[in-house]
Amino acid sequence: MVNLGIIGTGRIGKVHIKSIRTRVKDAVIKTAADPYMNEETAHFAKSMGVLHTTTDYREILEDPEIDAVLICSSTDTHATISLETIRAKKHVFCEKPVDHKVARIREVEEALKGTGLKYQVGFNRRFDHNFETMQQAVAAGKIGKPEIIKITSRDPEPPDINYVKVSGGIFLDMTIHDFDMVRFLSGCEAAQVYAQGANLVDPAIGEAGDIDTAVITLQMENGSIAVIDNCRKSVYGYDQRAEVFGSEGMVSVDNDHPSTAVLSNCDGIIGEKPLYFFLERYMDAYGKEIETFIDAIEHDKETPLTIRDGLMPVIMGLAAKKSYEEHRPVKLSELM
Template sequence: MKVGIIGAGRIGKVHARNISMYIPEIQIKTIVDPFMNKNMEQFAKKYGIPNITKDANDILNDPEIEAVLICSSTDTHAKYIIKAAKAGKHIFCEKPIDYDLKRVHEAIDAAKNAGVKLQIGFCRRFDHNHHAVYSMVRDGKVGKVNIIKISSRDPEPPSIDYVKVSGGIFYDMMIHDFDMARFLAGSEVTEVNAVGSVLVDPEIGKAGDVDTAVVTLKFENDAIGIIDNSRKAVYGYDQRVEVFGSEGCAFNNNDIPNTAVLCNEDRTSCENTYKVMWDRYTGAFVAEMHAFLDAIDNNKETLVTGVDGLYPVLMAAAATKSLKEGRPVKISEVE
């Protein structure tokens, strides 16, 4: 399958590198970025991408390109989903679809009306650790789900320029955890309560955001969720989930490069956690592309649908409203 990638920034390069190295069934024909520069061109050459352009229409109008990977800035996601759908291209789009719920619905409807596949890039569903916990819950090994706990902490905060356009911690960072919470619970969220502080970088506060947040969730099935986020964990990329139920508890610890342990008279130590998301979730990024390809080849529903992309945006909107107003917010208030 020939694909085009819109956006040659961080996540666009991650997908391009992984496809080129690990997924021979997919060929990247064209990569586009309005800010295409020498570094991007050298990257494309290194990974065998033949066509480099600044115009997305070079992808959308190419009959050989069957699918589009949308890896551009969030404020362009919905626009390119709609354009790609009208062009008859299958669509993989990074999260979130958009900050505006009206635009999210427009994008989902465009893909549905065009009869093309739409998969949203919630890669953590495909992580071997998180998915193992999900499988245990799905198979009934913990009984009725009572409590879900998710910790998600980055090694360092993004640039202030990025923070200013990110939509805030709930749309940019915790949105992954919102998706994971409903994925693990097998139920939709009805109410969100958020608290947040600026504890990492005062500049983040000046940009109108928080860098440390805790959110509690209430689900339709009466389960309770707890999510904590921090923009800075000095020890590395911290990603853990736990599902506590009536008959047991399933949880995972952080992935590390190796599991070797050194014991001596001073201490017992093991490898540090991964320092960047791209290393921590390499396997998940590859797996989600295989799933996207499988959905197209076998005409199946994608494993992370447009509706799956909608609900975390609803939760982010509710969390943002909750933080500003200092009260729990029902999803029905923002839906």
């Protein structure tokens, strides 16, 4: 049985609390910490089997009974708390991104060296049943040598404009998941990024210095080409599809839907919209990533998403940003 502490009980923290309660057998959350911990959240946490709540995350770091920490606080604290947790000799599960700065992630990488501690980054989509099956097909050689990797990722609604302002921009906030997906599906690193972007959804996003629509092309090290298309607003809901095309075939995944029900009437043949957003679509994946993290701790396995998997998508995101700003393809080596 692994004793966990969880730092940050906002939306994603609550997701983890719930999925640990209902899915992860070998873990118990001893303490949940949040500077804004309120009665409602504390009540929720207790109903989900959390033994203790606090406003001070240091209680978790200092608790010798706690083996591992889930960092679900705001992005700007991820690296600092990661370093503190490592110093406290506890395993770390850190939500993405570890940081927006390469140097800060490298600090965490350095701090981990020789500790034997597990460190897992929260790219939950790798644990989705669709993308997992897809990756296994590619890795098993079912499509031969990958040649074109395509990822579509569109949100049902843009985030609050105040969030947009501190998000680090679309490439580090939204596309970062797709950069991870490209690495996961292709099994190799990107060499160069070219980003074309536009502000089409909401002028406020443009005024905040960001874009909301983008197509990003990646030259991969194995010679294949990847392309990602993103939009902050899709009226039909969360659109998360991918295809990997190779010398021997193609594997593609479609969206998930609430049901397979199809209505045929005088208007056409009408299926349901996709599951609305990431909480609906990836609930199982959130459970599976923590199960995997617990398993890595209990059986001393490598976590499937190490600090390097936290680093590379940030570099790709920074390269995309630079590409968009300078209107040219940017090599990853320029940023490393």
